[in-house]
Structures are given as C-alpha cells and as structure tokens.
Amino acid sequence: MAGNSRRPGARRKPGTKKGPTKGSGGKGKRSLEGKGPTPPADKRPNHKAYRSDGAASFSPARASASPPRRPAGEDRGRRPSSRREDPDGPQTVLGRNPVVESLRAHIPATALHVAQGIEVDDRVREAIRSASERGISVLEVPRVDIDRMADGAVHQGLALSVPAFEYLHPDDLLEEARQRAHLARVEPLLVALDGVQDPRNLGAVLRSAAAFGAHGVLLPLRRSVGVTPVAWRTSAGAAARVPVGRATNLSRTLGAWLDEGLVAVGLDGEAPADIDHLDDVAGPDAARGPLVLVVGSEGKGLSRLVRETCTGSVSIPMAGDVESLNASVAAGVALAEVARRRRA
Numbered sequence: 001m002a003g004n005s006r007r008p009g010a011r012r013k014p015g016t017k018k019g020p021t022k023g024s025g026g027k028g029k030r031s032l033e034g035k036g037p038t039p040p041a042d043k044r045p046n047h048k049a050y051r052s053d054g055a056a057s058f059s060p061a062r063a064s065a066s067p068p069r070r071p072a073g074e075d076r077g078r079r080p081s082s083r084r085e086d087p088d089g090p091q092t093v094l095g096r097n098p099v100v101e102s103l104r105a106h107i108p109a110t111a112l113h114v115a116q117g118i119e120v121d122d123r124v125r126e127a128i129r130s131a132s133e134r135g136i137s138v139l140e141v142p143r144v145d146i147d148r149m150a151d152g153a154v155h156q157g158l159a160l161s162v163p164a165f166e167y168l169h170p171d172d173l174l175e176e177a178r179q180r181a182h183l184a185r186v187e188p189l190l191v192a193l194d195g196v197q198d199p200r201n202l203g204a205v206l207r208s209a210a211a212f213g214a215h216g217v218l219l220p221l222r223r224s225v226g227v228t229p230v231a232w233r234t235s236a237g238a239a240a241r242v243p244v245g246r247a248t249n250l251s252r253t254l255g256a257w258l259d260e261g262l263v264a265v266g267l268d269g270e271a272p273a274d275i276d277h278l279d280d281v282a283g284p285d286a287a288r289g290p291l292v293l294v295v296g297s298e299g300k301g302l303s304r305l306v307r308e309t310c311t312g313s314v315s316i317p318m319a320g321d322v323e324s325l326n327a328s329v330a331a332g333v334a335l336a337e338v339a340r341r342r343r344a
Contacts (some may be wrong), residue, residue: 025303073232076339077225093160093229094150096123102160103130105233106240115143118157127158159222165227165244170218170253173245174260175337177215180243183215186342187290188262191335192218194250194306195297196327199225203234205295206341210238212335213342251305257292258311266294266302267334268313269324275337287341295331 001119066252082151093102100123102109112131118124131138146159159308168176177188196202202225225231226246232239247253263282273281283289294310296302307313316325316333327334 002170030171038129062280089164091162091164091229092149093162093271094155094158096121096127096156096158097227098233099123099158100130101135101233102162103127103134105235105237105309106134106230107229108161108240109136109160109162110136112138113146113159113161114138114140115146115155115157116140124158127160128233131160132315160229163235165221165229165239167246168188168216168243168246170247170256172244173216173218174257176243176260178271180215181290186213187216187288188216188267189290189335189338189342190216190218190257190262190292191331192250192254192264192292192294193220193224193327194294194302195220195223195300196295197223197225198298198327199228199248201229201298201326201328202227203231203236203239205331206231206235206238206242206244208332208335209242210235212332212339213294214242214335218245218247218250218253221246221248251303251309254292254294254306254309258309262290262292264292264294264309264310266307266313267296267316267330268302268307269314270308271315273312273314274317275314275334276317278337278341279313281314283311287338289297291338293331293334293338295327295334 014081093099099112101111105124109131112127114124114128128138134205143157146155146157149155149159173190174188177190181188191205191209193202193205196205196219202219206217206227208214219226227239227244235242258264263286265278265282267284279286282291294302294306296306302313314334316330318325324330
C-alpha cells in the first residue's frame with residue numbers, strides 16, 4: 001500500500017530486476033554468450049559446399065550423423081543415391097552381385113564388410129569364401145556402419161573396399177611399353193582415349209588391348225573416366241595385365257611421344273581415308289612401327305587439339321545406315337586390324 005514500500009519483503013534486491021536490463025537487447029546472460037565462431041562452409045550441413053564436397057573429403061560432422069534405418073527388405077528396391085566418391089580415391093563396391101563379380105574379377109580389395117544379422121545366401125557365402133582365400137579382411141560390422149558407407153545407396157549388407165588405382169606417368173608408361181614390346185620382338189603399340197566417360201567402355205578397351213597385343217593405355221586427367229571397379233570388372237581382369245597411364249595434357253603428351261619416334265593415328269568417323277589405307281595416312285608400314293591409336297569420346301569424338309596433334313586420322317568402313325560405332329568397339333576393330341598386319 002502507499003507509503004509502505006519500505007516494509008520487509010517489499011524491496012527488491014539490487015540486480016534482480018525482471019525484464020531486459022540496459023544494453024542487453026532483451027537477451028538473458030546465457031543467450032548473450034553466443035555459440036562460438038562460425039564453422040567453415042564444408043562443415044555446415046545446410047551449406048551447398050557441404051553437400052558437394054562432403055563425400056570427397058572426410059567430414060567428422062557428417063561421419064557421426066547416422067542415416068535413418070530402413071525397414072528390412074527395402075534394399076530390394078532402387079532409389080537415388082547421394083554417394084559421391086572421388087574417382088581417383090578409394091572406391092566402395094556395394095551390393096551382393098557387384099561384390100561377388102568384383103571378387104571373381106580379382107579386383108584388388110582391402111576389406112569385405114558384412115552386416116551383422118543379414119540373411120546369408122549363396123552370394124554371401126561365395127563373397128566371404130573368395131575374400132578369405134585371397135587374404136582380404138572379412139569384417140562383420142553393424143548394419144549402420146555399412147549404411148554410413150553407402151550413404152543411401154543399396155548395399156544388401158555387403159560392401160567391398162577397393163584402394164585407389166595406381167596410374168603410371170606417361171614417360172613411365174612409354175618406357176614400360178617399350179620393354180614389353182622388346183620382349184615380344186615387336187614395336188610398341190599403345191591406345192590413347194580422348195575423353196571416354198563410360199567405365200564399361202574403358203573396361204572393354206582394356207580387354208581389347210590385352211587381346212590384340214597393345215602394350216599400354218593412356219587416359220587424360222580431366223573429363224575422362226578412371227579405372228573404377230566397374231571398369232575393372234568389364235575388363236575381365238585385363239586391367240591387371242595392361243599398364244594404364246594418366247596424362248595431365250593429352251595433346252601435349254602425344255606431341256612428346258611423336259618426338260620420341262611414335263606415330264599417332266586418330267579414329268575419326270569423318271576422316272576421308274579408312275583404316276585400310278593406314279599406311280597412306282601415317283607412313284609406309286605404320287601398323288608394324290611404333291604406333292599410338294587415339295580413340296575419341298562416345299559423343300564428340302576427338303577433340304580439336306588432339307586431332308591436330310595426330311599424324312593422321314582414319315575411319316572404319318561400315319555398311320548400311322550406321323553412323324558410328326561405340327568407342328570401345330571402334331578401338332577393338334582398329335586393334336584387330338593392326339594385329340592382323342603385324343602377324344602378316
């Protein structure tokens with residue numbers, strides 16, 4: 001009541017005033033402490049840098065966040081995967097059939113991950129047996145660990161870890177090809193791929209290279225597929241027998257090989273001369289000499305700089321209305337023709 005504000009209990013202790021204090025902006029002491037410095041972009045889950053680079057470089061925040069568990073049997077369906085692996089780094093083969101096929105193809109692997117409690121069938125038994133016979137570590141892990149490795153992709157309880165493929169420097173590839181050719185008493189024969197994007201095409205080219213006596217395959221560093229598990233399986237083991245190199249600049253490397261005495265012949269569907277006139281384009285007896293067959297990409301073919309660097313270009317004669325051949329088929333036909341001339 002008025003005049004009685006000095007009675008006990010009617011006075012507020014200093015510093016206990018309710019509501020915002022001066023300079024606080026309406027925030028309490030705990031709110032004013034803040035959350036610390038802003039983390040980098042690739043560590044913030046809602047930032048586009050996290051989504052684009054999080055799979056290529058290890059992120060502790062992402063690794064600790066387990067994806068939601070899917071009901072049993074959902075693995076049988078297909079759904080889009082957000083998994084993005086570094087094409088030059090370690091790879092992971094997921095799924096029972098792909099894992100079994102990879103082990104049959106003797107892909108160099110480091111570990112086989114088997115989810116605990118999965119239904120064991122013939123494929124799982126074969127995968128475990130093949131990995132054990134080859135000395136590959138067989139690890140029984142919780143399913144959530146394989147879920148994290150798959151990052152949303154279908155895995156069916158199996159994951160095979162494959163180390164990064166080791167490419168040769170173009171100079172080392174040429175030296176290796178010369179040594180192999182010397183042992184076979186022939187001239188070096190190499191294949192260069194200009195922007196081939198499909199790993200199955202690369203695997204088929206490696207298989208044809210091994211079948212027709214090529215001594216190496218050269219890939220460009222950019223805008224080209226690498227030796228992935230899919231390419232390795234398609235090659236039917238030829239990736240382990242044919243040296244593979246990678247060039248930072250394909251046209252520059254081809255120019256250096258020309259200075260070393262090699263002849264570069266490009267496969268071009270629009271070339272006026274066909275492969276029957278290879279000697280007219282690249283010089284007398286070019287098929288038996290040191291030769292590089294250059295194969296273009298699936299859609300655009302040879303790039304301008306690569307085409308200009310080549311000694312010449314030839315096409316593959318075709319009957320009917322077929323406009324072009326698949327890159328791996330064209331490489332196989334050209335290699336077969338060169339091998340025929342060398343045998344003759």
